[in-house]
Amino acid sequence: MKNPASIAIVVVLLIVNGVFAAFNLGASSTINSAQAKISDLTSANTTIQTDLAALQTSNIQTQTALAAVQAQVDKLTSQTSSAASKYGAVMNSINPVVVRINATGTGLRGFASGVIVSSNGYVLTVLHNVDGARSINVTVSTGDTFTGTISATDTVNNLALIKLTSTRTDFPAAARGSISTLQDGQIVISVSYPLSDELHGPATFDVGIVSSLRMDIPTNYFIQSDADIAQGSGGGGLFTLDGKLVGIASLGIADGIYEYIPIDAAATLLKGASIT
Numbered sequence: 156m157k158n159p160a161s162i163a164i165v166v167v168l169l170i171v172n173g174v175f176a177a178f179n180l181g182a183s184s185t186i187n188s189a190q191a192k193i194s195d196l197t198s199a200n201t202t203i204q205t206d207l208a209a210l211q212t213s214n215i216q217t218q219t220a221l222a223a224v225q226a227q228v229d230k231l232t233s234q235t236s237s238a239a240s241k242y243g244a245v246m247n248s249i250n251p252v253v254v255r256i257n258a259t260g261t262g263l264r265g266f267a268s269g270v271i272v273s274s275n276g277y278v279l280t281v282l283h284n285v286d287g288a289r290s291i292n293v294t295v296s297t298g299d300t301f302t303g304t305i306s307a308t309d310t311v312n313n314l315a316l317i318k319l320t321s322t323r324t325d326f327p328a329a330a331r332g333s334i335s336t337l338q339d340g341q342i343v344i345s346v347s348y349p350l351s352d353e354l355h356g357p358a359t360f361d362v363g364i365v366s367s368l369r370m371d372i373p374t375n376y377f378i379q380s381d382a383d384i385a386q387g388s389g390g391g392g393l394f395t396l397d398g399k400l401v402g403i404a405s406l407g408i409a410d411g412i413y414e415y416i417p418i419d420a421a422a423t424l425l426k427g428a429s430i431t
Contacts, residue, residue, distance in 0.1 A: 241396065242344065242360075242362060242396075245344060245394065245396055245397070245398050246344065246346070246360050248398045249329070249344070249346055249392065249394050249398050249400075250296055250346065250357070250358055251271075251295070251296045251297075251327040252270055252271045252327050252328060252329040252392070252400075253268060253269070253270055253271075253296070253346045253347065253348070253358050253391060253392055254268065254269045254270070254271060254278055254293050254294060254295050254296070254348075255267075255268060255293070255294040255348040255351060255358075256268060256269050256278075256280060256284060256285065256291065256292070256293055256294075256303075256317075256348075256390060257291070257292045257293075257294070257351070258284060258285045258288040258290070258291045258292075259288060259289055259290050260285075260287045260288040260289045260290075261287060262287065263284070263285070263286075263287070263288060264284075264386065264387065265351075266348070266350075266351035266352065266387045267280060267281070267284035267285070267348075267387055267389050267390045268280065268284075268347035268348045268349075268358075268387060268388055268389060268390040268391035268404065269284075269293065269317065269390045269391075270329050270390070270391070270392040270400060270403065271295070271326050271327060271328050271329060272316075272328055272329055272331070272400075272421075272425060272430055273326070273328050273428070273430045274324050274325060274326050274327075274328050275323070275324045275326065276301070276318060276319035276321050276323060276326050277306065277316055277317070277318055277319075277428055277430055278293055278303065278316070278317040278318075278319065279314065279315075279316055279317075279390075279403060279421055279424070279425075280314075280315055280317060280389070280390030280403070281313050281314060281315065281389045281390045281403060281404070281405055281416070282308050282309070282310065282313045282314055282315040283313060283389070284315070284389050284390050285305060285315050285317065286308070286315070288305070290302070291303040291304065291305070291317060293317065293319055295326070296357075296358070301319040301320055301321050302319075302320045303317040303318060303319050303320065304317065304318055304320065305317055306318040306428060307424050307427050307428065308424075309420070309421070309423060309424050312416055312420040312421070313405060313416065314403065314416060314420065314421050314424055316421075316424045316425075316427075316428055318428075329392060329394075329399075329400040330398060330399050330400065331399060331400050331401075331418050332395055332399030332400060332401040332418065333401065333417075333418065333419055334368060334370075334376075334378060334401060334402075334417035334418070334419050335419075336395070336399075336401070337365050337368060337378065337395075337401060338365065339365055339366070339367060339368065340364050340365060341364060341365045341395070342362065342363075342364055342396055343362075343363055343364065343365055343380055343382060343393050343394060343395060343396075343401070343402075344360060344361070344362055344363075344382070344393070344394045344395075344396070345360070345361045345363065345380070345382035345383070345384070345388070345391060345392065345393050345394070345404060345415075346358050346359070346360050346361075346391055346392055346394065347359060347384075347385075347387065347388035347389075347390070347391025347392070347404055348387055348388070348391070349385035349386055349387040349388040349391075350385060350386055350387050351387050358391075359385075359388075361382045361383050362382065363380045363381040363382030363383070364380065364381060364382075365378060365379070365380055366379040366380050366381055366412070367379040369414075376417065376420075377402075377405065377414045377415060377416055377417065378393065378401065378402045378414070378415040378416075378417055379408075379412060379413070379414060379415075380393065380402075380413055380415055381411050381412070381413065382413060382415075383407075383413060384404045384405070384406065384407045384413040384414075384415075385407075388404050389404050389405060389406065390403060390404060391403070391404040392404070393415045400418050401415075401417065401418055402415030402416060402417055402418060403415060403416045403418065403421070
């Protein structure tokens with residue numbers, strides 16, 4: 156008969172081996188599960204890193220695009236400021252030489268515009284503004300008002316020269332240019348007092364171009380421009396960007412097509428009044 160003690164030891168060893176085997180099996184399963192989770196996390200991390208890289212690339216592209224847009228905005232702002240400075244300077248220089256005219260008489264609208272062409276108070280305007288007027292009052296940019304009388308007229312060129320009733324010799328006078336200096340597409344500025352009943356106060360300015368130089372008819376040549384001529388603008392001035400008077404607003408032929416009488420056509424009137 157076998158030794159009972161030996162049998163017991165064998166039994167205990169078998170039980171212990173079984174327990175260790177079961178433990179190892181459970182541990183292996185746990186390790187495999189952990190390794191599977193680690194693999195999943197590593198894959199997820201790789202995906203996140205890829206997404207972050209894509210976002211960084213997209214952010215760089217966005218920043219580049221924003222920088223390009225900002226550069227365009229800066230350029231346009233600079234151009235706008237430059238244009239404002241350029242136009243503002245010439246507008247300030249020509250504003251004092253343009254006047255508001257109030258002429259009463261049969262068939263007259265009552266309000267119009269004109270340009271001072273001599274320091275002793277001669278004003279050039281279109282004839283149809285003042286023809287047959289019973290009274291003429293002229294208001295200068297400072298707000299001072301003077302009575303005026305028609306000094307000379309030119310029915311062919313539709314021009315009239317008005318003399319202000321004043322002994323002053325310090326009126327601001329327009330510097331004169333010539334149609335011969337103009338080119339198609341050249342930028343010009345018009346200034347006048349349109350719609351006087353509605354637009355009180357300062358003169359109205361408009362920037363346009365020389366649309367065409369209509370010189371094919373010697374007795375009726377004119378400067379065509381898209382610078383607007385509204386009611387009351389007739390007699391106002393058309394100026395170059397260096398502040399020279401090159402035309403007198405006459406009439407609107409159609410929307411966007413406006414006729415300005417070249418200052419050259421006023422030569423006879425100005426010479427008759429000893430205006431050089």
